[in-house]
Amino acid sequence: MLLEERLQLLKKRIICRDDEIDLLNCFISNEASILAPTTVIHGYKSIGKSFTVEGYLKELGVKHSIVKCDECITKKVLLQRCFKRIKLDSGVGSDYTNDVKFGTLGENFPSFVNALESFTRQTNYSDHHVIVLDRFDQCMEPTQELFAAFCRLQEQSNIRNISIVFIISTDDPKDIATSSIPHIYFRNYTEPQVKEILRSKQLCHFDVDSIDNNPASFEFWKQYATIIVDLYFSYTGSDMNLLINICETVWPSFTQPIRQGKYKLGDFIKVYRENSHLLHNENIINNSSIKSFKTMKEEEDLDNTNVQDLPTHSKYILIASYLASFNLPKNDLHNFSKLRAIKNKKRALSEKAKNKRGHLGKDDIDSRLLSPNFFDLERMLAILSIIYRTNSQSLNVTDDNHLLNLHDDMIKNEEIKELERSKFTLSRNTDLDSQITTLFSLGLLSKSANSDILGARVRWRCNINWSTVETLAKDTDFPLVEYLGDE
Amino acid sequence: MGNFNNILESKSLKDKYIEIHKLLEHTIRDNEGHSIMIIGPRSSGKTSLVNAALADMETKYGGQYIVFKLNAFIHSDDNSALREIAKQLDNNLNRNMDQNTVTDELQTFEQRSISDTMNIILNTLNKRNEEKPLLTGRLQSEENPEEKLSLIFIIEEFEKFTDNNKQTLLYNLFDSSQNSSVPICVVGISSKIITRELLEKRVRSRFSQRMISINKPNTxxxxxxxxxxxxxxxxxxxxxxxxxxxxxxxxxxxxxxxxxxxxxxxxxxxxxxxxxxxxxxxxxxxxxxxxxxxxxxxxxxxxxxxxxxxQSTNHTQELVKSLSSLELLLTIAAARWVEKHDLQVINFNLAYKEYEDMMKGFNVNSTSTVASANNFDSKVITNIKINQKIWSANVLKNNWEILYKLGLLLDSTGLTTNNDGHIITNINLNKNLIIEENKMVQLDVSLDELGNLIDDLNVYKKLTRL
Incomplete structure (x- = not known):
């Protein structure tokens, strides 16, 4: 346990966490006999849990090992890492040789306990040792069972000097919810607290000695941090990692005028006015502010670039697959045939149905916002052959205004149409299959199972969203909306 | 976890302690085989009672018995439990022996293959007096060959061992507690009240049916x-x-x-x-x-x-409190959509559309209500329009992901039941993967609940009413 004066010092270093430090101080101590065998540190998002615990343990001067569980792929790796860290951090592990006879280390929990017991026996290690299992819930394998096992470590073995601190950010697993382990809950920071914390330490520097040594540079940082919190608090909440990340991303370009000597450190407002476009750019939080390699400037936000340079046939395939995915097969006849009657009948029916129900239902959801359905390849090819006709000049004329076209060359026109319809088809030399596989490997199409691409029972679906297909349709002058079922 | 030190002074547990104590004493002193089950809610002193009894045994009959402690949380299957038994046997018997003899692998209970280990232990437990396998001789106590060592098995989270379909370990333990000439006492400790019913018929018939149940205090x-x-x-x-x-x-x-x-x-x-x-x-x-x-x-x-x-009082409540305002808005939008359409699942696209509509309505309403509320300052205020920024879908997609990782959004197929009607949760199934924008998920909170959770001063509270 820390005495009052050192506690105060620690609280000055780690601000806004007074209560939590007090509680840490009563559960974790440097005497093995009076400490809690397990403690759970709980809190959502990055709000200084690990930071506080680590700071406290350092101040306490107790031997501790921190295991980052989110870096462990399996439970086995996690256990092995725990053991190795203990061996390393204990300072007595150098002459330890493994004498566990059967089973590999960390294969399951008993073998871990075995190894630990044999380690403490051989080296007579009896210093109090704290294992911090950081982000325990984020290990790639589910760790609920391990949680319970770690809680019973002291009870089931003759190890008495090792205590465990879990740091988690989700609810307790059901197995241990009733076993009353001491919890320390970290509440999220309020906006003033976030500001205070961020302002307290200058995280970014100008990398120019004459500016950095100037006390005004700290003042500049404080104003900068305040602005960042003001602008982005609604997005980040009290997630400190996100805020620090934003600070670091914007800093270099924001302080460019100062480094170039255009403004002085005191002119924060002027710098802000010049660079306000930087701060109000949503790209900062999109993870998409990527610098182009040649120009070292931030890339413009380009949407749907990945489909623009596809060959025309591929674009049609994509559109056809989109239509196949988002239209129901039962509506194909009225979507893709020219028979008006079916269309009108259908529409009238749906209007009627809509009036009957008072509130919104399943059918009122815009299907474009839902996930695409799987379709058979044949259906997509059929749709493709229909929509590809829009490429032809004469066939593209709709029948809608046939009364206006009621003039002399009408019969002639019809003949031309008929002729073209019989001839016009997809270019016979296009290798559809290879195009489909290309689209698949680009990730624009996906298939139902991990089976062979050529397999007969494979079903496909398109992987592009509405805005992408809209640009495609614009590119190819294709009247997409006419073919969509619920328009 | 067995850390109540003054437990023997508790009046309500005194007679239970005496019963356990008597049973253990019979096993050790009179070489009788017994089995018992202690059932009670967590942290009601089950393990502490047994430990206290064992501590008393140690002073009276130290060295005449071996205790095996198993815990289903650690020894999650029969195999590891068996290994643990073998290991504890080895440790106990080798304590007095010369280190040199241990090196021979044939001399130990624990073998490389699990079936060999099983065989050796079973042979030992089931031996009749006429046959004497290699190891059984050592079970006789050193000083007095006539007196047998008693074995005491303490099995915690007992009900977990009933999960596997043959219940081999329990069957063998109970069987030898009744038939073996080696005195064996099996103490099962569990917090599940139906533990006895979970035993298979042939296992249950070998159990002595002796139960001690510890209840929570009534006054x-x-x-x-x-x-x-x-x-x-x-x-x-x-x-x-x-x-x-x-x-x-x-x-x-x-x-x-x-x-x-x-x-x-x-x-x-x-x-x-x-x-x-x-x-x-x-x-x-x-x-x-x-x-x-x-x-x-x-x-x-x-x-x-x-x-x-x-302490955090409630998972969802604290979770909602820790959301940033943008995440909160997205949650409200999703809850509104679920409420409107009476469907259980939602994806990001739908939530974002609802968010857009909601914020548009919010901006219109907020200016008009502010203007009408204060007649005095209406002239000033009508000129100021406080518009909430509507963020782009790309930004909110990050927030959607955060909500998913926090556990406020659950996989729609997260809850399933197996043949026996046990609920299997794989809520954490995809926790580390990216969530697609049209992936259907379930929202863990309803609009009503959100309305109760949000602080009255929060401007977004009125959005929780349709």
Missing amino acids: LEEFWANARLALTLNDNKIEELTDKAFGREWNSHVDHLFHSSTVFKRMLYQNYYTVKNYKDFNNACIFPMSKITTESPFLQDKHFQKYIQN
Whole structure:
């Protein structure tokens, strides 16, 4: 346990966490006999849990090992890492040789306990040792069972000097919810607290000695941090990692005028006015502010670039697959045939149905916002052959205004149409299959199972969203909306 | 977890202790085979009772028996439990023996293959007097070959061993507790009240049907009488102190706390009327305990609040509180959509569309209500339009992902039931993967609940009403 004066010092270093430090101080101590065998540190998002615990343990001067569980792929790796860290951090592990006879280390929990017991026996290690299992819930394998096992470590073995601190950010697993382990809950920071914390330490520097040594540079940082919190608090909440990340991303370009000597450190407002476009750019939080390699400037936000340079046939395939995915097969006849009657009948029916129900239902959801359905390849090819006709000049004329076209060359026109319809088809030399596989490997199409691409029972679906297909349709002058079922 | 030190002074547990004690004594002294099950809620003192009895055995009959402690949380399957038994056998028998003999692999119970280990243990347990395999000779105690070593198995989280379909381990243990000439006592400890019904028929018939059940206290006085034991010193301890008067004063101060104080009493009442959990009570007392100094040598009433106040009361409630305002808006939008359409699942696209509509409506309404509310300042205020920014879908997609990772959004196929009707959760199934924008998920909170959770001062509260 820390005495009052050192506690105060620690609280000055780690601000806004007074209560939590007090509680840490009563559960974790440097005497093995009076400490809690397990403690759970709980809190959502990055709000200084690990930071506080680590700071406290350092101040306490107790031997501790921190295991980052989110870096462990399996439970086995996690256990092995725990053991190795203990061996390393204990300072007595150098002459330890493994004498566990059967089973590999960390294969399951008993073998871990075995190894630990044999380690403490051989080296007579009896210093109090704290294992911090950081982000325990984020290990790639589910760790609920391990949680319970770690809680019973002291009870089931003759190890008495090792205590465990879990740091988690989700609810307790059901197995241990009733076993009353001491919890320390970290509440999220309020906006003033976030500001205070961020302002307290200058995280970014100008990398120019004459500016950095100037006390005004700290003042500049404080104003900068305040602005960042003001602008982005609604997005980040009290997630400190996100805020620090934003600070670091914007800093270099924001302080460019100062480094170039255009403004002085005191002119924060002027710098802000010049660079306000930087701060109000949503790209900062999109993870998409990527610098182009040649120009070292931030890339413009380009949407749907990945489909623009596809060959025309591929674009049609994509559109056809989109239509196949988002239209129901039962509506194909009225979507893709020219028979008006079916269309009108259908529409009238749906209007009627809509009036009957008072509130919104399943059918009122815009299907474009839902996930695409799987379709058979044949259906997509059929749709493709229909929509590809829009490429032809004469066939593209709709029948809608046939009364206006009621003039002399009408019969002639019809003949031309008929002729073209019989001839016009997809270019016979296009290798559809290879195009489909290309689209698949680009990730624009996906298939139902991990089976062979050529397999007969494979079903496909398109992987592009509405805005992408809209640009495609614009590119190819294709009247997409006419073919969509619920328009 | 077996850390109640003064448990023997508890009046309600005294007779239970005597029963366990008697049973163990019969096994060790009279070489009888027994089996018993102790059932009771968590932290009601099950393990502590057994440990206390074992500690007493140790002083009376030390060296005449071997204790095996198994815990299903650690030994999750029969194989690892078996290995543990073999290992403990080896450890116990080799304690007095020369180290050199251990090196021979044939001399130990634990073998590389699990079936060999099983065979050896079973042979040992089931031996009749006529046959004498290699290892059984060693089970005779060293000093007096006539006297047999008794084996005591303590199995915690007993019900977990009934999960596998043959229940091999339990069958063999119970069987040998009845038939073997080696005296065996099996003590099952469980918190599940139906544990006996989970046993297979052939296993259950070999169990002695002896059960001890420990219940939660029925009256507050009983609860306090037991909880008080954790805070007070017993007579032996007081005798050991140099200043005996302080020990007595300490005890009377604890009683005084119960009879007079507000915070301490409230904490006790709250515990009694919600969970009746002694360990929770103890946890709350640790902080005041750590504040004892030579200046203030007694527990201070005000310190009892600290731990209780720090606890998070409710998962979802605290989760919603920790959301940033943008995440909160997205959650509200999703909840509104679910409410409107009466469907259980939602994806990001739908939530974002609802968010857009909602914010447009919010901006229109907020300016108009502000203008009409204050007649005095209406001239000033109508000129100021407070528009909430509508963020782009790309930004909110990050927030959607955060909500998913926090567990507010669950996989729609997250809950399934298997053949036996057990609920299988794989809520954490995709926790580390990216969530697609049209992936259907379930929202863990409804619009009504959100309305209750959001603080009255929050401007977004009115959005929780349709």
